Amino acid sequence: MIILHQPKRAFGLPCPSAFCVKLEAYLRMAEVPYELLEGEPTDAPKGKVPWITHNDKAIGDSSLVIEYLKCEFGDPLDGKLSVKEWALGHAIQKMLEESLYFVSSYSKWADDESFAIYAAELFQGMPEEQRAYVPEMVRGKVLEKFKAQGIGRHSSAEVYAIGCKDVASFIALLGDKPYLLGAAPTSFDACALGVIGNLKDGPFKSPVQDEIRASASLSGYIDRMRANYFSDLA
Ligand SMILES: N[C@@H](CCC(=O)N[C@@H](CS)C(=O)NCC(=O)O)C(=O)O
Known part of the structure; x- marks a missing residue:
């Protein structure tokens, strides 16, 4: 299971961090199951949120995580783009x-x-x-x-x-x-x-x-x- 680490929801937004919203939206759009765990930049592998943990690996940076997810779970969203x-x-x-x-x-x-x-x-x-x-x-x-x-x-x-x-x-x-x-x-x-x-x-x-x-x-x-x-x- 993918664990998505990000700060808690606030202001009626999925997260105050734009990059966390991007990654969580990607997971939902691509229908990749995940669990949320609260985390702050100080805990992150690259000192920034979001990051994921999967199969004992911690991966930081929303775009690099999306690349990883495409390799692991396929590319239902971007795979058919010219x-x-x-x-x-x-x-x-x-x-x-x-x-x-x-x-x-x-x-x-x-x-x-x-x-x-x-x-x-x-x-x-x-x-x-x-x-x-x-x-x-x-x-x-x-x-x-x-x-x-x-x-x-x-x-x-x-x-x-x-x-x-x-x-x-x-x-x-x-x-x-x-x-x-x-x-x-x-x-x-x-x-x-x-x-x-x-x-x-x-x-x-x-x-x-x-x-x-x-x-x-x-x-x-x-x-x-x-x-x-x-x-x-x-
Ligand atoms: N390139 C990174 C950018 C992530 C980023 O800038 N996150 C901000 C929150 S929106 C952060 O963690 N800032 C804390 C800091 O720079 O100390 C990504 O795509 O994940």
Whole structure:
């Protein structure tokens, strides 16, 4: 049995981590049985969530896990894609994971109002004396990482403009199709549910969230995946 390790569900989302939603959505779409076990990045083989354990192996990174699952259980979602369809999905996934994900992360950590909401959840169980300084300390470290990555060097207006462009591009590529590449879901839809779905339905307000919610086709696409694959959480 696959054990999926990820932080606990929160904010009405399958998980506050987009990459965890991606992997759990993939497992559900591909109908691979799994069990959930709560885990934090500090316990993970690569220091990031999600990860899985299977047959005494621990495997980190959502994309590498999906590759592993395809080898072990077959490839019912992406197996029939043409090379061009796969390439389009891959390019879109990179836009979501290497660009829009950081905009989303920025919206939680950089914005004071959002950070207050996020920190209340993240540091919930912490003793009160520590809660007085640890959240701001952790926040400082994350903001430094944003500088190293690059997103932290922009003004918030610039960051959200980058995110809105990614969303506009996704909307144009989705068109009026039920799923990104056609009538059936692929692993790239699982990724979109993680990154775009968490932006849309999370409690963190931003111009990017407004842009997603304003699009009937994109909102409908996310809502459809929630209804089809996560109806038990509704
Ligand atoms: N490439 C990784 C990215 C995973 C990732 O960035 N996870 C974040 C949560 S969304 C994390 O664990 N961050 C903790 C940290 O960087 O210390 C994947 O696809 O799984």
